[in-house]
Amino acid sequence: MFCIYLCFFFFYGRVFWFSRATKLLLVPPGKGRSEFAIIIILYTLLAAFLIINVGFGSSAETNRFEQNRGFGAFVRVADGFRLFVIAYLTLWIVRRVRSKNINLVTISMVVVLLVDIIVSSFLNGAKFAILESIYAVILVLFFAQFKVRLSVTKLFVLGTAVLLFAGYILTRNLENSGVDATERGVYMPDSSVLVERLVLRVFANADKYYFSLPNNVIERLETDSFFLQMLSPLVGVTTLSKAVGHQVNDYTVGRQTLLYWYPSFDVAGGPTSHYDLFSYKYLGYFGGLLFVMVLSFFLCSISTMSKVPGSDFYYALAATFWLRALPMLLEPAVGLSYVLDIFILFFVIKVFGLILRIFSQRGIVCVKE
Numbered sequence: 001m002f003c004i005y006l007c008f009f010f011f012y013g014r015v016f017w018f019s020r021a022t023k024l025l026l027v028p029p030g031k032g033r034s035e036f037a038i039i040i041i042l043y044t045l046l047a048a049f050l051i052i053n054v055g056f057g058s059s060a061e062t063n064r065f066e067q068n069r070g071f072g073a074f075v076r077v078a079d080g081f082r083l084f085v086i087a088y089l090t091l092w093i094v095r096r097v098r099s100k101n102i103n104l105v106t107i108s109m110v111v112v113l114l115v116d117i118i119v120s121s122f123l124n125g126a127k128f129a130i131l132e133s134i135y136a137v138i139l140v141l142f143f144a145q146f147k148v149r150l151s152v153t154k155l156f157v158l159g160t161a162v163l164l165f166a167g168y169i170l171t172r173n174l175e176n177s178g179v180d181a182t183e184r185g186v187y188m189p190d191s192s193v194l195v196e197r198l199v200l201r202v203f204a205n206a207d208k209y210y211f212s213l214p215n216n217v218i219e220r221l222e223t224d225s226f227f228l229q230m231l232s233p234l235v236g237v238t239t240l241s242k243a244v245g246h247q248v249n250d251y252t253v254g255r256q257t258l259l260y261w262y263p264s265f266d267v268a269g270g271p272t273s274h275y276d277l278f279s280y281k282y283l284g285y286f287g288g289l290l291f292v293m294v295l296s297f298f299l300c301s302i303s304t305m306s307k308v309p310g311s312d313f314y315y316a317l318a319a320t321f322w323l324r325a326l327p328m329l330l331e332p333a334v335g336l337s338y339v340l341d342i343f344i345l346f347f348v349i350k351v352f353g354l355i356l357r358i359f360s361q362r363g364i365v366c367v368k369e
Contacts, residue, residue, distance in 0.1 A: 003289060004275070007296035011304075018301035019308040022317060026346040028353045032313035035353040036088055043081040047123060050074055056122045073236070075124075080342050082120045083323050086133050087140035087316035089113045094146060095312075121165060130165040132323060134158055140319040143306045170197055208271040211257040218281060221256040224248065226282045233337035252331065253277045272330040279332075295332065299325055302339075317346060 028035045054075075089109060096106045121129035141148050171194055174181045185196030212218040228248055232240045237249045249255060254271035275295055279288035302325050305318035324342055328335025 003292050004296045007293050008300050011297050011300035013304055013307060015301045015304055016308065019305045023310060023314060026317060026350055027314045028350050031311055034356060035349050038349060038352065039081055043085055046074060046078045050078060050123060056125060076341050077345060079124060080320060080324060080345060083136045084316050084320045086117060086136045087319040088312060090137045090140050091144055091312040091315060131162045136319055136323060139322060140315055143315040143318045167194060170194060208254050208257060208274050208277055211261060211271060212277060217260060221253060221260060221281060222251060223282055224251040230333045233334045253281050275329050275332050295328060
């Protein structure tokens with residue numbers, strides 16, 4: 001932990017290669033309104049496709065990982081677009097409010113933003129989904145150099161909204177498992193099962209540590225290949241597992257820790273590997289230290305985007321990159337694949353936008369900057 005903080009503070013504000021690459025390869029000229037319109041259309045179609053074929057993640061019978069099996073690529077694309085749309089709309093609304101251009105269009109966009117945050121959070125199904133959307137709103141304002149003032153009242157409202165959402169998701173999970181959320185808890189008999197599970201969920205964020213570190217359990221965990229682990233989210237766990245002849249996802253540090261204690265646990269999910277446990281188990285002391293330094297350098301490169309001026313499209317993309325890169329701390333390979341997803345998607349969007357501009361110059365279509 002000390003290493004990643006030290007490297008981050010050393011690199012912050014000194015590395016701009018990611019900002020330059022993003023502007024060159026991903027950010028369209030002008031305001032990028034046509035590209036944003038394309039993203040809105042794709043995101044709406046994709047969300048409708050997932051709702052019809054997969055359903056809302058908040059209603060998953062076992063967990064959202066099992067429910068999304070076979071549709072993981074679509075879910076990842078939708079999540080990337082979701083954060084970008086929220087960030088871009090936030091800037092669009094704030095600029096209109098700051099310029100006192102408050103009319104029916106502005107109010108309509110506020111409603112659209114709120115609906116998108118709520119619906120997309122239920123579609124994602126993670127308990128932190130609505131919190132991630134709030135992060136996107138705050139982060140894009142930070143990147144765009146707007147001052148964000150969070151009073152006690154605002155924090156209370158936001159905290160209440162997040163808690164209610166998490167409580168609802170957990171209640172549905174319990175109901176789908178045949179558990180009455182109102183009955184008394186086992187470990188906290190003075191509280192309901194719902195409250196007990198919420199409290200235990202907070203403690204469970206450390207499950208990878210108290211499962212793997214005591215009694216030297218981490219030394220007994222099995223591994224396959226570092227390169228297979230880094231490649232699996234990019235290729236697809238199912239596809240790569242078939243190619244190599246074993247379930248690649250079972251060899252993440254977090255999953256291995258769970259299987260060590262519960263060998264017959266066959267439902268997808270489990271503790272995260274976390275960057276420190278993953279790097280130590282797969283690369284050892286010195287290799288792990290180097291891996292953490294590289295990881296810190298990469299995250300710092302993305303955070304430094306806040307120091308480079310750009311369009312609203314650029315700021316929304318910067319916020320999206322940061323939020324999609326943070327999972328690298330939990331599952332390095334998954335976080336890396338999320339970042340590459342965004343890079344590929346927005347490169348394609350920019351190329352398509354450039355093609356539309358060529359047609360516009362020839363009078364075939366009309367493109368707005």
